[in-house]
Amino acid sequence: MKPPERAARARMLMNEAGNAPPLANRGAISAVRGSVVDVRFDERLPPIYSVLRAGDEGRIVIEVLAQSDAHHVRGIALTPTQGLARGMVVEDTGGPLKAPVGKGIRSRMFDVFGNTIDRGAALSDVEWRSVHRAPPPLSRRSTKSEIFETGIKVIDVLVPLERGGKAGLFGGAGVGKTVLLTEMIHNMIGHQEGVSIFCGIGERCREGEELYREMKEAGVLPNMVMLFGQMNEPPGSRFRVGHAALTMAEYFRDDEHRDVLLLIDNIFRFIQAGSEVSGLMGQMPSRLGYQPTMGTELSGLEERIANTDTGAITSIQAVYVPADDFTDPAAVHTFSHLSASIVLSRKRSSEGLFPAIDPLQSNSRMATPGIVGERHYHLAQEIRRTLAQYAELKDIIAMLGLEQLSPEDRNVVARARRLERFLTQPFFTTEQFTGHSGKLVSLKDSLDGCERILRDEFKDYPERALYMFGTIDEARGKSKPGEPAPKSKTEVGKDPKPAAESPTEAAVEPHPKPGAPPEREAAHAGAAHES
Ligand SMILES: Nc1ncnc2c1ncn2[C@@H]1O[C@H](COP(=O)(O)OP(=O)(O)O)[C@@H](O)[C@H]1O
Ligand SMILES: [Mg+2]
DSSP states (O other): OOOOHHHHHHHHHHHHHHHSSSSEEEEEEEEEETTEEEOOOOOOOTTTOEEESSSSGGGGGEEEEEOOOSSSEEEEEESSSHHHHHHOEEEOSSOOOOOESGGGGTOOEEEETOOOOOOOOOSOEEEESSSOOOOOOOGGGGOOEEOOOOOHHHHHHHEEEEOOOEEEEEEETTEEEEEEEHHHHHHHHHHEEEEEEEEESSHHHHHHHHHHHHHHHOGGGGEEEEEEETTTHHHHHHHHHHHHHHHHHHHHHTTTTOEEEEEHHHOOOOOOOOHHHHHHTTTOOOOGGTTOOOOOOHHHHHHTTTTTTOOEEEEEEEEEEEOOOSHHHHHHHHTTSSSSSEEBBBBHHHOOHHHHHHHBTTETOOOHHHHOHHHHHHHHHHHHHHHHHHHHEEEEEEEHHHGGGOHHHHHHHHHHHHHHHOOOOGGGGGGHHHHHOOOOOOHHHHHHHHHHHHTTTTTTOOGGGGGTTSSSEEEHHOOTTSSOOOHHHHHHHHSSSGGOOHHHHHHHHHHHOOOSSOOOOHHHHHHHHHH
């Protein structure tokens, strides 16, 4: 451990010592099995959730999870347990795990113990609160159903998020969950009065560092707090970092009366950490090897994400779906807590249609006429219908070609493909590697654009004219109807990916080059519509 970190931990110990009972309660280790530690206390048995410390400078932190008998407790280590041995002295800190809250935590990066990990100045102006807190009572919860605008077209139109609600981003690895989360932080901090908390659970360490740097460069760090318990940390730490993040979120909501955007990447890893802890503690596994207490653990965390009259905690959670199986108990339990589910599909991401949201699989509780209004509701229904018809026609197109479709069906295909492209959007956070500058689109502009595409106003424009733009007027400004889609060297050159590697580029090319075989369906669609 580096000296500044050691000093920080020592400070934290002193801090906690201040709250500890006057007589130190000491015990001795009686067994160590991986992360599970049994401790014997002869006098006072520490209550559940007490934090115990052992090793030099109390480096090894143990949280009590069970009282085995009159003299023994069983706990899980939140730090690595190397060097721990039977008979070693353990000190009861007399309190639970605590997280720092206050003005001083903004723009900082923490680990599960509340130690800063950004190599910045020492923490000042903070107070320490227990990470185990009850959800707000029903009487304090607010019942307004308000829309939370993200500035991302496909979300605002088809899967509107709820202010104070919980949205899940479901998908396998590498489909863009983290990118989408990062973009939402960017959009909310830049354009609304709010604080964002990013909680990394069990994901790659590199991502934490990258995010910190990106946020610093984007200048949004002052309204942000980051917490990480990444995949290299012991299960106990990954299991508790979400609670620490919620404690901070509750502080901003209840004490500063501000809206909070809580981003969790990835909630599946919380469930996974819970199952590791449960296995280590010797509990019998339940369905598919998950812990029997999964439902309770997840709701303990999710129920704390709530609106009150003082502020709202809006949460967006990435959910890794193991083996793309949506009936997996972890995914099923998570679904039941969410007010919106956004499903990211690998097919779309491979076609370059970013954000790779599959509108037909995604849904939101807010998409009802009473909340979004009649016009928005009917437009969204119409878009879904068009996309669903196109999805059904895909098989026929693949087998028989587009020419075999009736003129109406061909119109549906044209509209659907233009809608799909209009619903792509360049992100601010991906500017560096896509070369497209980011766009924020208001709900009104998004709805107008979709409405005009559905009225066939863009029938004569090449599909590419609508790809990766903001509002529909921007797209219109760039290319004129009837003109062949730009396929000049400069256009291709600007794109970081060569055209042949990007199926979308090939798909929207008016006359596919003979050498490069694009998808059959796309080639037909392109040939029929662009010439
Ligand atoms: N909106 C986007 N625009 C451009 N590229 C994207 C976008 N979303 C994802 N990608 C690409 O996909 C990769 C993986 O995204 P990431 O968010 O890390 O996936 P996940 O978190 O789902 O594992 C990114 O590095 C990027 O190359
Ligand atoms: Mg990710």
